[in-house]
Amino acid sequence: MSSKTADGDFEKALAVADSLSSDTVEAAGTVSEGLEYIERARGHLYSFHQLMGRADMLLGRGADQLRSAGHENYADELRKNIVGRDVLPDRWTFQIVEEFDSGYWSVVRDFVGRLTEDVFEGQRHVAEAQMKRDQHTR
Numbered sequence: 001m002s003s004k005t006a007d008g009d010f011e012k013a014l015a016v017a018d019s020l021s022s023d024t025v026e027a028a029g030t031v032s033e034g035l036e037y038i039e040r041a042r043g044h045l046y047s048f049h050q051l052m053g054r055a056d057m058l059l060g061r062g063a064d065q066l067r068s069a070g071h072e073n074y075a076d077e078l079r080k081n082i083v084g085r086d087v088l089p090d091r092w093t094f095q096i097v098e099e100f101d102s103g104y105w106s107v108v109r110d111f112v113g114r115l116t117e118d119v120f121e122g123q124r125h126v127a128e129a130q131m132k133r134d135q136h137t138r
Contacts, residue, residue: 014129025127049096059078059083066078
């Protein structure tokens, strides 16, 4: 019985792994794991973006509440110096996400995609397929 994966047959990934040197299969696993960490980092960057956006909206609401409570000086300071502030020089978080996506993430994904097509016959997880065959208990 054939096990299917999102990117093709499990057997195809095994056949590709078996046709390559162990060093190449190991490199495939390392590059794949590196990409997985980059994907996780990108997710954290989106979390940072959303958390900072929510915090900024709450601080704006807090400024309005301070004003309503008679604390105009603090409300003014909060609005003037903090609400809407750049998190990095000349950048809001959406710009950081966009620059990461276009300047790093997409470059790595393009490279890994070419490597996968050229060396691993389109199979994304050749090292993992080999590991599953060699270490799977049932």
